[in-house]
Amino acid sequence: MTFPVVGMVGGGQLARMTHEAGIPLGIRFKLLSDTPQDSAAQVVSDVVIGDYRDLDTLRDFARGCDVITFDHEHVPTEHLRALEADGIPVRPGPDALVHAQDKGVMRARLDAIGVPCPRHRIVSDPGDVAAFAAELGGREGTGTDGFPVVLKTVRGGYDGKGVWVVDSVEEAAEPFRAGVPVLAEEKVDFVRELAANVVRSPHGQAVAYPVVESQQVNGVCDTVIAPAPDLDEALALKAEEMALRIAKELDVVGHLAVELFHTRDGRILVNELAMRPHNSGHWTQDGAITSQFANHVRAVLDLPLGDPRPRAKWTVMVNVLGGDYPDMYSAYLHCMARDPQLKIHMYGKDVKPGRKVGHVNTYGDDLDDVLERARHAAGYLRGTITE
Amino acid sequence: MTFPVVGMVGGGQLARMTHEAGIPLGIRFKLLSDTPQDSAAQVVSDVVIGDYRDLDTLRDFARGCDVITFDHEHVPTEHLRALEADGIPVRPGPDALVHAQDKGVMRARLDAIGVPCPRHRIVSDPGDVAAFAAELGGREGTGTDGFPVVLKTVRGGYDGKGVWVVDSVEEAAEPFRAGVPVLAEEKVDFVRELAANVVRSPHGQAVAYPVVESQQVNGVCDTVIAPAPDLDEALALKAEEMALRIAKELDVVGHLAVELFHTRDGRILVNELAMRPHNSGHWTQDGAITSQFANHVRAVLDLPLGDPRPRAKWTVMVNVLGGDYPDMYSAYLHCMARDPQLKIHMYGKDVKPGRKVGHVNTYGDDLDDVLERARHAAGYLRGTITE
Numbered sequence: 033m034t035f036p037v038v039g040m041v042g043g044g045q046l047a048r049m050t051h052e053a054g055i056p057l058g059i060r061f062k063l064l065s066d067t068p069q070d071s072a073a074q075v076v077s078d079v080v081i082g083d084y085r086d087l088d089t090l091r092d093f094a095r096g097c098d099v100i101t102f103d104h105e106h107v108p109t110e111h112l113r114a115l116e117a118d119g120i121p122v123r124p125g126p127d128a129l130v131h132a133q134d135k136g137v138m139r140a141r142l143d144a145i146g147v148p149c150p151r152h153r154i155v156s157d158p159g160d161v162a163a164f165a166a167e168l169g170g171r172e173g174t175g176t177d178g179f180p181v182v183l184k185t186v187r188g189g190y191d192g193k194g195v196w197v198v199d200s201v202e203e204a205a206e207p208f209r210a211g212v213p214v215l216a217e218e219k220v221d222f223v224r225e226l227a228a229n230v231v232r233s234p235h236g237q238a239v240a241y242p243v244v245e246s247q248q249v250n251g252v253c254d255t256v257i258a259p260a261p262d263l264d265e266a267l268a269l270k271a272e273e274m275a276l277r278i279a280k281e282l283d284v285v286g287h288l289a290v291e292l293f294h295t296r297d298g299r300i301l302v303n304e305l306a307m308r309p310h311n312s313g314h315w316t317q318d319g320a321i322t323s324q325f326a327n328h329v330r331a332v333l334d335l336p337l338g339d340p341r342p343r344a345k346w347t348v349m350v351n352v353l354g355g356d357y358p359d360m361y362s363a364y365l366h367c368m369a370r371d372p373q374l375k376i377h378m379y380g381k382d383v384k385p386g387r388k389v390g391h392v393n394t395y396g397d398d399l400d401d402v403l404e405r406a407r408h409a410a411g412y413l414r415g416t417i418t419e
Numbered sequence: 420m421t422f423p424v425v426g427m428v429g430g431g432q433l434a435r436m437t438h439e440a441g442i443p444l445g446i447r448f449k450l451l452s453d454t455p456q457d458s459a460a461q462v463v464s465d466v467v468i469g470d471y472r473d474l475d476t477l478r479d480f481a482r483g484c485d486v487i488t489f490d491h492e493h494v495p496t497e498h499l500r501a502l503e504a505d506g507i508p509v510r511p512g513p514d515a516l517v518h519a520q521d522k523g524v525m526r527a528r529l530d531a532i533g534v535p536c537p538r539h540r541i542v543s544d545p546g547d548v549a550a551f552a553a554e555l556g557g558r559e560g561t562g563t564d565g566f567p568v569v570l571k572t573v574r575g576g577y578d579g580k581g582v583w584v585v586d587s588v589e590e591a592a593e594p595f596r597a598g599v600p601v602l603a604e605e606k607v608d609f610v611r612e613l614a615a616n617v618v619r620s621p622h623g624q625a626v627a628y629p630v631v632e633s634q635q636v637n638g639v640c641d642t643v644i645a646p647a648p649d650l651d652e653a654l655a656l657k658a659e660e661m662a663l664r665i666a667k668e669l670d671v672v673g674h675l676a677v678e679l680f681h682t683r684d685g686r687i688l689v690n691e692l693a694m695r696p697h698n699s700g701h702w703t704q705d706g707a708i709t710s711q712f713a714n715h716v717r718a719v720l721d722l723p724l725g726d727p728r729p730r731a732k733w734t735v736m737v738n739v740l741g742g743d744y745p746d747m748y749s750a751y752l753h754c755m756a757r758d759p760q761l762k763i764h765m766y767g768k769d770v771k772p773g774r775k776v777g778h779v780n781t782y783g784d785d786l787d788d789v790l791e792r793a794r795h796a797a798g799y800l801r802g803t804i805t806e
Contacts, residue, residue: 034745034746034747034748034749035748035765035767036748048442049442051442051462052439052442052443055435055436055438055439055462056439056704056762056763056764056765057751057763057765058747058748058763058765058766058767058777060461061462073464074447074464075438075442075448075463075464076462076464077460077461077462077463077464077466079464317443321759321760322759322760330755335751335752335755336751336752336755336756336759337755337759338755338759338760338761339759339760343730358421359421360421360445361421361422361423361445362421364444364722364723365722365723368717368722368723368724368725369723372708372709372723372724372725372726373708373709373725373726374725375443376443376444376445377443378422378443378444378445379445380422380445390445
């Protein structure tokens with residue numbers, strides 16, 4: 033057998049769905065997972081249980097892998113460099129991945145290549161925040177003092193964690209308590225959030241998925257609509273080109289998600305980068321010719337990429353969050369009987385309130401119908417809709 | 420967690436692809452496999468290595484499973500009855516499955532419910548064959564002695580194995596040497612083979628996929644075209660109704676494939692039955708709203724079934740057989756670069772000449788194009804096309 037072994041660090045749902053997408057390719061998939069109960073560890077044959085923060089564990093795991101890729105961005109950069117020095121291809125590589133690990137590095141790099149971002153500054157204390165705010169003062173949506181301002185720890189945040197929106201210098205003290213560097217950003221006056229998903233291979237081949245609208249609830253992705261409704265064609269093209277340029281300039285290999293603010297005055301600004309399959313690309317499993325997971329696998333193996341075009345006029349993804357009702361399986365009866373076209377994707381996770389435990393995809397020609405079906409199913413699975 | 424455990428007996432590619440289809444449902448999948456190298460065992464987490472012909476092994480395996488289903492039809496009927504007596508749901512159940520295990524039982528039952536089959540008779544020796552042939556004599560395509568006649572062992576045949584086409588009473592000796600019962604059938608004058616695939620749940624819900632054309636080469640399925648081109652709508656409906664009726668009358672649970680002869684005089688006759696996902700349904704992975712594998716899982720769990728309708732005007736599946744060239748992975752470069760819409764499904768099997776090691780699916784609006792793409796890819800992977 034000459035089929036390669038793809039080593040995936042991290043046992044979450046992204047690894048689970050990447051494994052699923054890799055099965056048809058006949059590749060071998062090896063998983064480094066924190067516990068045997070992790071989402072991906074439940075469905076993968078070749079699982080190593082260990083701590084990705086430990087270099088020896090990583091090295092043992094990487095032995096026998098043809099390439100290493102990731103379910104998350106938390107592997108220390110120096111460990112990735114050590115693996116590369118051992119001769120193991122790491123994709124995306126540490127020099128790319130650092131931009132998804134460190135928001136300060138990311139902002140500096142995007143500035144350098146001329147990609148529009150919210151105004152921002154690394155700040156050391158509340159005084160810095162006040163000074164930064166003062167410079168922003170008087171914009172629409174801010175007081176004369178420039179507040180509110182967004183503060184983010186440069187590392188470790190996700191799904192709204194590690195992010196604060198502060199209305200005064202007094203409130204700005206909290207983010208500094210952990211002693212990690214903090215990035216201050218203007219609070220962008222946006223009408224919606226978009227995401228541009230692209231995939232790039234070591235060869236430099238790249239494909240762009242249609243730009244999607246991503247709707248957040250309480251800082252967590254709730255709904256993704258593909259393609260983004262009523263998006264000016266030139267702006268969509270600009271967003272795709274921007275994502276492709278970031279992928280190229282940062283030498284990203286694999287999937288890159290560029291989260292964007294669509295501002296009230298019609299601009300697009302980069303919010304965050306993720307270098308792995310991303311929640312804003314889950315719709316591709318049922319809505320695109322090639323899913324983000326299949327293309328991520330193809331990219332890290334330096335195989336030619338698959339067609340990213342949509343298969344339906346509209347595809348909608350809605351996340352399924354844990355509710356008060358732990359038995360999601362019994363909800364299948366209603367959901368599947370109501371909508372025989374519904375696509376359920378569950379992650380094998382125990383239900384905890386607010387935890388992402390799955391998502392649903394729907395597609396069709398009528399956006400209102402497609403949205404209603406996805407929202408109903410997600411709400412019913414969560415237990416917030418009972419009829 | 421209330422998610423059920425589906426126990427799959429047999430580690431072949433059908434189990435592999437059923438596991439793949441079960442991952443999004445969040446169910447637990449447990450596999451009984453002959454060896455750890457089997458196609459499905461490579462990609463499933465929870466694998467028991469053992470012999471399905473041993474009742475104790477089956478019983479141990481079934482403990483902790485909510486339902487048992489199958490990758491093949493070879494589990495002894497009495498073992499299935501024993502599992503049922505233990506209280507384990509077996510789907511399809513032994514009373515249904517016997518019709519896919521024993522061609523003599525199948526023919527008798529289809530006769531009884533009035534489903535058209537080739538003329539047939541259980542025969543004990545070459546003399547019986549000659550007498551059967553004489554009754555068929557004078558039809559188009561046969562000599563005055565009624566030969567050729569098709570002889571089949573009633574159990575254990577597949578992919579052309581256990582089947583003989585004999586031209587004389589002298590040639591009819593061979594099939595009897597194994598000492599197993601033999602079924603004699605008229606050699607049907609058919610213009611093509613069709614397959615009607617349906618899925619049925621314990622509740623009695625059933626869905627029918629569009630009838631497909633199945634092209635065999637040397638007795639092995641080579642190409643499947645969905646839907647069957649130029650098939651009279653009334654005949655297609657008749658084939659679907661026939662398959663649904665067989666599923667109901669035989670109390671099939673799960674996927675049922677009904678292989679059909681489309682005769683020169685415009686009739687359809689049942690050739691074989693298979694009660695599991697089937698090669699003639701592999702196109703559904705990329706060509707239908709719900710794949711045969713997903714619907715098989717839903718059926719054995721008594722969940723509402725998914726929509727079986729096609730997503731494309733035409734979908735073509737071509738099997739990838741092993742050739743002289745063992746390195747199929749390197750052929751990915753050409754195949755994927757040539758056709759970014761190509762869907763490759765490999766089974767993780769070592770390449771042996773003539774062995775089914777995977778298949779490809781293509782879809783689109785132009786049948787000639789879709790056929791050419793699938794055939795080129797399968798031929799290139801096999802090594803019979805080199806440019």
